[in-house]
Amino acid sequence: MFTKILIANRGEIALRILRACREMGIRTVAVHSTADSDAMHVRLADESVCIGPPSLTESYLNKAAILSAATITGAEAIHPGYGFLSENAEFAELVEMHDIVFVGPTSQHIRMMGDKIQAKATMKKFNVPLVPGSDGAVKDVESAKKIALEVGYPVLIKATAGGGGRGMKVAKNESELEEAWHIARSEAKMAFGNDEVYLEKYMDKPRHIEVQIIGDQHGNVLFLGERDCSLQRRHQKVLEEATSPVLTKEQRQFIGDVSANAMRKLGYCNAGTLEFLYQDGHFCFIEMNTRLQVEHPVTEFISNVDLVSEQIRVAAGEALSVKQNDVHFQGHAIECRINAEDPITFVPNPGKINVFHAPGGLGVRLDSALYVGYSIPSYYDSMIAKLIVHAPNRPLAIARMKRALEEMVISGVKTNIALHQKILSNEEFIKGEYTIHWLERFIEKNIKAC
């Protein structure tokens, strides 16, 4: 096992990694910008090194500075956390070249999944479901109808040469299909001089469901359950759940097996997440994140697996500490991302924390680098805390989250706590009836109006 790890990140995730290291008896090196000298993880780290000014490119994205810090402090491994350099294949390669362990997958796998085309091709090869539709171009309207019936309406007719929405038509039913077919072809002809079109299922109300896997260097790959991250604003996740309120046990088993098998065949090592759009029982692979996710705590709650310590373990060449048979999904977990932002305009609201009271008690977890007197720098992300709850079932988890949010006190900066409270009291949310478009509309109706 490593004796010293450098944490190439900041905020709550740097603290999360530091906690795992402490518990494993591994010394920690915090690298930070001049704006983060007072950060919690810097204060708690065994060693800390200032690597640059506040600007990301000169500090947290500064590969050379981070590598120098690792060499100088004698760190044997670098944990990149999420964001920043966590999915930067070039950085992972540099780290490998310096005989330092990158706590993540190989640079090849990062590069492979970083290229969306190659990622989809790979997944297809390993039988991970993509958007259902025609295999390539569709010859005539009859075959289009046949395929449409298979994948189910609505369907999308797209120019193979297409892009930018041109040569793209939606058909809600068979009667619309023929017209859509012709319009799409003529548009395609005009736009790209090529009237070849293909057909795929149109996801009009999809959910964002992602699958957590983790593999070791001994060929073991675990499926740790899915997360439903459909509640997003401007592609930023706001509230996540595990398990998804809509999947059946069988669907969970199916997508879990498919994903784990694919990763096993790929020889994927360390933590990774396969993101899918889900609708009407169809899973469509979008992309894979080759790193730890912000929302990993909901998975830790339902699977009882410490993802960060397992990441470190497998990076050190050890086998995963649990087998798939030991993983039993228990109860329901919800995470609320607490941001320092204006509750109406959503503009980030950095500032000095003058009151901070953390909720506590049974089934409540708070991951936050906040402390009273801390000044949130304006240079970085506005997420200041993750509040996560666990309960025997979803209704109880919702009740527990509401209870915890009531107890939480943050003053000095504005937060989105009220937004979470509104979401948790909404009938549709309580029924689990939401798509990736739901939150934007909800905000339009319930927040902007005020």
Add this chain to the structure above:
Amino acid sequence: MFTKILIANRGEIALRILRACREMGIRTVAVHSTADSDAMHVRLADESVCIGPPSLTESYLNKAAILSAATITGAEAIHPGYGFLSENAEFAELVEMHDIVFVGPTSQHIRMMGDKIQAKATMKKFNVPLVPGSDGAVKDVESAKKIALEVGYPVLIKATAGGGGRGMKVAKNESELEEAWHIARSEAKMAFGNDEVYLEKYMDKPRHIEVQIIGDQHGNVLFLGERDCSLQRRHQKVLEEATSPVLTKEQRQFIGDVSANAMRKLGYCNAGTLEFLYQDGHFCFIEMNTRLQVEHPVTEFISNVDLVSEQIRVAAGEALSVKQNDVHFQGHAIECRINAEDPITFVPNPGKINVFHAPGGLGVRLDSALYVGYSIPSYYDSMIAKLIVHAPNRPLAIARMKRALEEMVISGVKTNIALHQKILSNEEFIKGEYTIHWLERFIEKNIKAC
């Protein structure tokens, strides 16, 4: 289910009960003394009533005032928490008489277990092991030797008429037995005019191991695992663990079955704890606590059962929400009681909290009614927080607790956090080698000395 519950307690346990009520959608009434007007649970309660001045007898032990508060506010049930009136049979009876539900066992069971003699007799009847020894007086030294061999040395020879240590002799082995026998008899003769003596196993290095059970009104009784509470100072528990580091799976199963069966036969309802002295594989029943325990969170962590909500559920006449087969003990949990006291003299140190930072992250739970600006009243208990951690095994739980204690910041009052840190780093503790005498000696050696 109840719509309104009165919480007849204060501090962290009042908050614990309030949280359970909130999550169950039950309104809460906080009763408090004038010294607790600013208490967290009073602030969070739906209603609050001042029932008297700071003195316990006039407030938290004031049966009439609490009952009046319940009648006036229309509370359907009273949760007594621990301590105060929680084991007061007369109060439970009064509550029953007023057609209010007492969240606890029947007044008869409280009274029965309150009487040590009757409690032991009852347990014996239901085959719960007591101190092993001669069944009544021992005729001659030969039979004494026989019994001594059965129960194992050291043994204690006691005058049946005895008391106050007179006519009481310890024999560490067979060679000492004969002499001890004669001395004990003659002492007994002189002291009580009766030389009849009996023999029992002498527990020279026992552990305090207690068994958590909970029953409903439908004849179900659950065994939720044991707690090892051997680390005590002046009979005050300081640090508790679940499960015990010394019990085998079989021993756990044995004492669990024995206890659950006894409670089933007794028709015991609600939460209860059977306390045992344990040594060399022998369990000796000491007493039963007919209430929730301070250290219940370690049990909640390993059993995944919410004890307080189950208490309320069964008090309302509903069945327990889990069956014994659903209870699987997972990992290891440790609780540290954080007291506001002088670390050397252990004298309570009430005062105003000017800084309070709660530890967080995976597997960490804090039950505390503290907040910044709160003044700890001098009239009551000095326990201000319970820090509880859960991990896959004991070494990891110890590491996690050390990590969490490092993060915890309390200023304005002195605390015993340093004592816990010393205990957690001690070799004997880490090996689990301690008895009920261990902590006192440890403090002598490591604290007083400083």
Add this chain to the structure above:
Amino acid sequence: MSKMLVDVEIIRILANILTETGLSEIEIAEKDQRIRVARNLTHNAVVSPVLEAKQETEATQQFSESQQDPAKHPGAVLSPMIGIAYLTPEPSSPPLVSVGQEVQAGQVVMLIEAMKTFNQIRAHKAGKITRILISSGEPVEYGEALMIIE
């Protein structure tokens, strides 16, 4: 909403009282209504969390804390127990005392019923009753001001 506008006037008045008296906070609550005005003083940051936490609190509880608590009035007759206060010995009979009336020290001025027993509340001093702060049949908590004798 008109009620809200009335509240606005009250706030101005309270603000002035705040200035006159040099208080840092005034809070008034009755039934579903609550008004609080506060002004930060120098060493305020320890108070603010309390204020924060207060947002969760019940009106009754806060009233008893209000700086203007009549319980602090030297002439206040304080409730020695929690119970139901009665101004009349019988529902039909006339009140024991009324505002403006002179009373003797030790004179029974009110009854408080607790656990089905009626407890006589006696004047702690002689004087004139200037205010009666509760109405008959109303629950009172320990230490709550019942009336003022001056």
Add this chain to the structure above:
Amino acid sequence: MSKMLVDVEIIRILANILTETGLSEIEIAEKDQRIRVARNLTHNAVVSPVLEAKQETEATQQFSESQQDPAKHPGAVLSPMIGIAYLTPEPSSPPLVSVGQEVQAGQVVMLIEAMKTFNQIRAHKAGKITRILISSGEPVEYGEALMIIE
């Protein structure tokens, strides 16, 4: 919805009162409704938590903080990167500069090795070297003071 719009007006009104009265906080509650307007003034006690948190800090951290004093010196030559500082171009050769020596602006006074490349550190101004704060071969972090030129 309309009620909410009215609330907005009230907030504006309250905000104005807050300004004119110099209050720091106004709160109005009625049944399920609550309006609270506040304006943060100075927070004094926020310093102590920081000090508290500092107690958790590692020695190295405190060390780098104590180094911040010379870094504020106008004559301080600050490290533009993390790396290993060298006072001599070659292990054997004499130091580039020494205390008491006069240097020209732009003169190479030190080398910092990062990622196997040696970066020349030049004097930002002409003057006399009064202090050299690091020894050859010692790691330096970004912004750390290397020497003082006066």
